Amino acid sequence: MPSSIKPFYLLHKLKSNLFTIGFFIPAFLYLVSFFVIILVFLLKFSFSEGIPFLQLLSADDFKAALWRTFWFMGVGTPLQLVVGLLLALLIQQSFKGVGVVRSFFMIPIAIPALVTAIIIDLVFSYPFGPINDLLLGRHGFFPQIVSVPINWSGSEPLSLGLAILGKTWRDMPISMLILLAGLQTIEREQYEAARTMGAKSWQEFKYLTLPLLTPAILTILILRSIENWKEFVFPFILAPAYPLLGVLIERLYHVEQNPALAASVALCLVALIGITTLVFTLITKMVRKYLVRV
């Protein structure tokens, strides 16, 4: 097309499509503006004078939080996978009342995370709370396991453990649904074929269900890892003395009034999530190759 006509052509296209454009421009502008603002701000503040970003790498607080969050992710992710798998297997087959059971299994995700965290805090309260009562043998039916009440929020592994417990409880339905969808894709004929060859239930599971579930399992591992990296509410309420990265961001912003440092940690978090996603994507590719070969 001759270059002198091109601009008119584009203008004409623009005019006739004004309606279309007008339709999606508002949402588009809204979301893209925020995206740009967030990205630019995080970058600008991380590399502003004094380069808070570099300060960060040597700060003990930061390294401790990073390590803790890594552990949180390392323990939480497999746990959430196993729990989700258990739930999915339990309601996979149709039985009387399976719909009701499924509805109940979905409840945790409907409860706000803050409320769940607070309930856990109340139940594990120190020194006099239901769990401590139980462990001290105060109830007849349960043996005494400890002689002094446990201070759950005063100990790093215990308080982080509670945070993992809360997160796992709340997000059970998500893992369950993804794995359930994965289980549905395995055809019945495969199970019947396995049975005719004399496979027992656990053999079916190990050699048939698990390998075929690998895509769903990998999906969950990626999603849960990302979720665990950025977790804020549960550690904020249950383990405030041992901050994870998210809690550290809040502390830097509100308590220490240091938006630049908070932005640096925030940027770090984004980068860590990006790296994790990349690593898992590579692992997924390798696993796919391995499966195809076998």
Next chain:
Amino acid sequence: MYELQLNHNTPVDANMKSIRFILICLVLFFIIFPLFMMTKYSISDRESIVTGGEYPEPFFPFKPNLEMFEALSIRKDFVGAGLTSLWVGLLAVAFSLFLGAPTAFALARFRIPGVAVLLFFLLSVRLFPDISAVIPVAELLLSRPFSLLPPVVLVGLAHTLLALPYTVYIAKGVFESIPKDLEEQAHVLGAGKARTFLKILVPLALPGLGAAAIYTFFLSWNEFIFAYFLTFQGTQTTLPVYLLRILSWSPQKNFISAISLVICIPVIIFTFLVQRYMREGLTAGAVK
């Protein structure tokens, strides 16, 4: 969410059946236990929760009562927080639908070059973790000129940001499922594009848009991080943040549980209602 097809006829041993039954009971206990405790505490009298170590906490309160709820209903700050949450939710729904429905319509109906790129940009803001994104958003909305807006609007804007991508996604699916013939008929009868949109498509899309609205409302109702940062200084705040503020005063178990229960109730009721409603709505659509 569509009806899952369950494997109906896979043979299961009797042993497996009993194991499965026991496990289901354990899981149900695990799920119900926290909710039971919350409800129990909210109706507890003082002796049932402040034991001083003399006796274990009872499984059921000695003298259950509704004192906490009465006390809450006359507290101005609690009722204020409830109203704030309500307004924020409604604002978020309104913004999301006004921005999202037309966008979804355009994506579903018009041939746009580079749709994939557009979709990527629309979803891109959700790539940032909430706790990272909240810093820039709070810095922006808490400084002039935005700080002049009432906090309800600020939090509503933030929640719109969170809910918009999903709203567009749902609405796009809804519009794609409405046959094009209806629009063509309207054109034949002389209606312009805007009229077609308002008078024909929107009514048909209402159930799906309703689902998106409900999702947005409860996203906003339960949302904590953005509400916390945006209402950090100031009295007016949403229910979850109010709950946190009360928590910092080391309140009694029954008080804090009562507030928690009130926050939860609308969500649980609606979850059950929506599940039924969505099932009905979808089958009705299939018959058509």
